[in-house]
Amino acid sequence: MARDIASAYTRALDASAAADDLAAQLEAADPAAISFFASHHHDGAALGRRLRQAFPRAAVIGCTTAGELTQEAWLSGAVSALALGHGKIRSAAAALARFDQGVASGIARAGEQLSTALALDLRQADPRRYVGVVLVEGLGMQEEAANDALGNLAPTVSFVGGSAGDDGEFKRTRVFCNGEESDNGAALLLLDVAVPFVVAKTCSFEPASADYAVTRVDVERRIVYEIDGRPALEVYASLVGVPKGALDDSVFMAHPFGLMIDGKRWIRSPQRVLPDGGLKFYCQILEGMRVHVMRSTGLVADTRRELSQVRARLGGSMSGGLAFNCILRRKEIDAMQTQDAFIESFGGLQMAGFHTYGESWLGHINQTLTGLWFA
Amino acid sequence: MRDLRQIRSLLGESLMDEGKLALVSARLILRTGMSITELRPEHVQSPAAIAKVTLALAEMGFDLDAISKRSKGRG
Incomplete structure (x- = not known):
């Protein structure tokens, strides 16, 4: 059979x-x-x-x-x-x-x-x-x-x-x-x-911050430039509690952005800091979206x-x-x-x-x- | 102009299936950042929000005017 x-x-x-x-x-x-x-x-x-x-x-x-x-x-x-x-x-x-x-x-x-x-x-x-x-x-x-x-x-x-x-x-x-x-x-x-x-x-994340509005993006290139009207890197670094110069893969991996809608978590992961001050992601974030900085909860x-x-x-x-x-x-x-x-x-x-x-x-x-x- | 509550209601009438409505709603979230199942008060009558949702639904083939006419025809 x-x-x-x-x-x-x-x-x-x-x-x-x-x-x-x-x-x-x-x-x-x-x-x-x-x-x-x-x-x-x-x-x-x-x-x-x-x-x-x-x-x-x-x-x-x-x-x-x-x-x-x-x-x-x-x-x-x-x-x-x-x-x-x-x-x-x-x-x-x-x-x-x-x-x-x-x-x-x-x-x-x-x-x-x-x-x-x-x-x-x-x-x-x-x-x-x-x-x-x-x-x-x-x-x-x-x-x-x-x-x-x-x-x-x-x-x-x-x-x-x-x-x-x-x-x-x-x-x-x-x-x-x-x-x-x-x-x-x-x-x-x-x-x-x-x-x-x-x-x-x-996904093994929960919100670690209030939600913030994404206010300037390059959608096609998956880059966020501003959050709540302020430079994205400045806001992100402040929320995760590290200096801008210390933002690296380990920080990105531990603290992606998350859309929390209808009780579901939709994760957007930062990829790298760009020389023009942008924060590049592995997927698109749209202007006006409200995102939380997330923290890990235990993957397994x-x-x-x-x-x-x-x-x-x-x-x-x-x-x-x-x-x-x-x-x-x-x-x-x-x-x-x-x-x-x-x-x-x-x-x-x-x-x-x-x-x-x-x-x-x-x-x-x-x-x-x-x-x-x-x- | 329809508000998001009315749009949600029309979409529900068109799909006539909670499972289908949930899938289309999730697609809307990812395309617009907005939920039509758990409406935020500031979105309900926001022209920008309504325009985004209406456009995304049109791209998915949901013509709200046509749905509305059919609905009135049935009523």
Whole structure:
């Protein structure tokens, strides 16, 4: 009997060997859809083609990473994968959105392919039955545009995922779809799900300050210049209690900005101080948004709590899913040496995921774990 | 001009599904910084806030005038 869901990983570097190793581990799931996450040293397109040969009925997407994950392993330079079987997925379709002629048009074309393949009007799709996965190239700062385009196309369907990485080199990231690849696009997977599922996000932060209005920004370049009409660096340094000259990665990682709306936390992480006095972020902050400076609350405990809540929302039965974990969370886990504890949070599940250059769910977010979990 | 309460009400009538409304509301938060489910008093009748939300909804394909006409037609 098929297992319906299976995770796998391999340390093989050769694409064929890696695909064969994964295929042997995933076969029992009778895959309808496969998501794989490979180091940037792998030939992901070839790996995807080989997986399609092994499972011709499966839609296959993937991307390069800043590290790979399963419920058993914290990996680097490897490949992780999750197969969702026909027992869980009625039908699945994958499409590659190429951004060469614009993000919106690329997403629209890919959306048409998904719509045709599943014979579905995306605007009318039932969010309790359909869910998407989106893997976006991670260096072109086009995640907001990609998520907005998905929202314009299918406003009531969740697309959850993350931005491709290259293990911190920040040179080239790629996404893969049914054996094709792009370093300027997004891989989309749309699932018609036969079992209960939950899209979830968690971040381990709480407000450490009152909220302040962001008053001058360069949205496209993700730079904040003024907060409450004062220089952003001055305000931020004062709120975190360090001199402006001491603002560095460790401060940014511990004290991102957060939008607190409807009781949910939407994290915006600073990236670096610019010579012109701007504070550059890993995602956009809009003028007029009110943000808090946040403080850490305990990443592993919060992850466990979130997974426990997801299990409860699924009626107590949770088989596994996909996890998209921010590279900044990876750095925090590395610094705290809590890799084993983090991985143990997923014990008993079939999980595959990767460390991202940003997370997606309805928009682009930072320092968050987004996930798609199945009963 | 409609205020944000009226916009929320129209959107709810159009979607007729709390789950769908929650997803569209979350998208609005990320596009505008404003919530239509937990309205801030200073946003409710703010022309700038209303314009931002109306534009974001239009981009997502929600024509509030058309929804309003349909709603009145049903009423």
